[in-house]
Amino acid sequence: MWQQLLCVVVVSLSVAHGQCEEMVKGSVVGNIVQDLGLDLQRLKSGKARIYSADNMEYIELNKERGLLLIKEKIDREVLCAKTTPCALHLQMILEDPMELYTITAEITDVNDNAPSFKRDEMKFAISESAVVGAKFMLEKAYDPDVGINGLQSYFLTPTDYFALKLHSQADGSKNVEMVLQKNLDREKRESMSLLLTAFDGGEPQMSGTVQIHISVLDANDNAPVFTQKTYKATLTENAQKGSKIITVSASDADEGPYGKITYYISNIMEGLTDAFTIDEVSGDVTLNSELDYEMISNYQIDIEAKDQGGLSDSCRLVIDVLDINDNRPSISVISMSSSISEESEIDKVIAMINVNDPDSGENGKVDCAVMDNIPFVISSSSSRLNFFSLKTQQQLDREKKAEYNITIKCTDEGVPPLSSNISVQLHISDVNDNAPVFEKNCYEAYIVENNALGHSIFTVKASDSDWKQNARVSYILEDITVNGVSVSSYVSLNADSGVISALRSFDYEQLKDFHFRVKAQDGGSPPLSSNVTVKIIIQDQNDNAPQILYPVQTGGTVVAEMVPRSADVGYLVTKVVAVDVDSGQNAWLSYKLQKATDRALFEVGAQNGEIRTVRQVTDKDAVKHRLTVVVEDNGQPSRSATVIVNVAVADSFPEVISEFTNFNHDTTYSDNLTFYLIMALVVVSVLFIFSLIAIISVKICRWRQERQFYKSATNLPVIPYYPPVYADGTLQRVYNYEMCGTTDSRMSDLKFVRPYSQNTLLNVSRAGTMQSVKKEQEDDELSLEVSFFYDVLSL
């Protein structure tokens, strides 16, 4: 900035004054000649020159014209800075005569400088909380010019928030302040830019500007605000620990720490401080414990949000817990009878049960049922809820089931339903309601005759389905008579074991069977009993040897059979007749020729005992023959009898007699030989007739028995035992007959009843007497039982 300076030189009488502005070089500052009243000659003669004490030669003297000229450009600001007025002091020296003139040149200012600020911009950080009227010192502008050319005024734009205020200082300078006119709000405007302009008063006016940057600092003027005053959430009771429930959210218009919100639970019900947690940054509320609807069904939680400036807001979180069917019914037996009698009536209450389900609503409604198909029911007692009574549904029977495990299952009505069960044990106590029962309707036991005394024949057994004493069976023999004798003399009965043993040795030939009744009685009170018929059948033993009826063996007499010499082959000489009082196999007889004088001539029929010739009799054959025949029964071991048969082979009695007198001196015997032969023939014929009668009577008796049977079905007749019919001829079994006849008709029915009569004692007399008919009356029918004994004549 190199400006022209104007110099004004002021020259006084002795002192020349000049004004010089900051002018260009050569510019006229003042006229010395004029101001000092000198003439140009004097200047020349006097060798006028300019003297400056500080050797600064800003101004030179033009002697020809008497003018002061700018020698060098003058800068007032350099020369005087702010000092006013600014003057240059010069001396003009003249010689011949020495004259000194003082020249003062006042340097006037030119507005050559604009106001300026040191910095290009100013920065302020002002809190939004700054109050209206707050002052902010601004940097002053600087203008080196002086006076009117110096700094005159400031101007600030825009002025909506700030106004300028100038303070005059003692030194005349002015302090510039910026005064807050209106509250700042960072949230509306966080920064602003102002322009401060400084003006001087020169002509033309000059100005300088500076940018003012204001950043509005945040103040915690906003509290956090929750988006809702009340939050609502529902949770199921079974919600997992750690599950997120809801997120609460608050906002804060502030920034930085004042806008940083932390959440926390400020208030919760007593003792539940740890039940929920909140994430202090995100506001997520999570479950931190197990829920139980039955304990707490609703939670009220106060949540606070706080910024770091300490401002806060609160909200309420309401959590409703939804019931889940998470509780099984709990069953408790209030009272229970552990045992009831099998006689108890239907609907008898056995137990009272209380069921409790803490769930609510349907989840807590419970119904109970008896499991399995057992005769019990459970029903809700009408008066009070949750009380049930267990009752019998049917008549109980200990004999069918003595113990019940009753399982009661209770189920609630939740979805899915929950159930629980209990088992109770019930014993059915016994009542003596069952009589002993024999294993069979009637018993038949067999014992072989000639048994040992005390031989146990048989065991009766009755069972009683009752219990203990009520089932303890004892056996009692009911006394009846068998053949006029008390049955208790035949058999004994063990009361505990039911073993029947023989008290005597039985003889089949005398007693073939008998029956009696056995009573079984239990130990109940009153006792129950039942009875059964026991029939004892005595079995035959081969204890009788066959007995030979014919030919009769006499001590002294010799019996001989006559065989004519003309007899053909197969001539029937005689027949050995034998009986055996045993029965069955024991009475099945067989005949054998044991010894013979001539074995080639005779044979014995093994079945029928017939002695026949085997070959033609010749003249050479001896007259006298002696045959030994053995009769053997079929028992084990077999028993036998022998008979000696004398046979005479002759054409005439004298021949026989003469022969036999040789070995038998009983002459009366031989005299009667012919008679005997005739008698033998008669006997054979009679045998045949009786056989016929026997067969017919058997048929008739059977027919009668059948008729009786159908007449009275209750009276079952004892079916007689019929041994097999043996081969013809042998009379070993059948020679006892019963004749049945009605008294009215006098017509006799012949009835064959038994192969042997118990009462028949067979006496075969050696003399062959004919026994009289023995009559016996039987039953009401007055049938006659006639026993025929037929006689065999001894020869």
Ligand SMILES: *[C@@H]1O[C@H](CO)[C@@H](O)[C@H](O)[C@H]1NC(C)=O
């Ligand atoms: C009942 O249960 C008991 C054990 O609890 C068992 O010993 C008994 O045999 C059961 N009775 C029936 C009849 O199931």
Ligand SMILES: *[C@@H]1O[C@H](CO)[C@@H](O)[C@H](O)[C@H]1NC(C)=O
């Ligand atoms: C009874 O409950 C037990 C467990 O307490 C369970 O194992 C059983 O299956 C249940 N019985 C019935 C019949 O529901």
Ligand SMILES: *[C@@H]1O[C@H](CO)[C@@H](O)[C@H](O)[C@H]1NC(C)=O
């Ligand atoms: C034997 O039992 C029958 C029924 O089985 C009964 O009628 C009878 O009276 C009983 N007899 C005795 C002597 O108890």
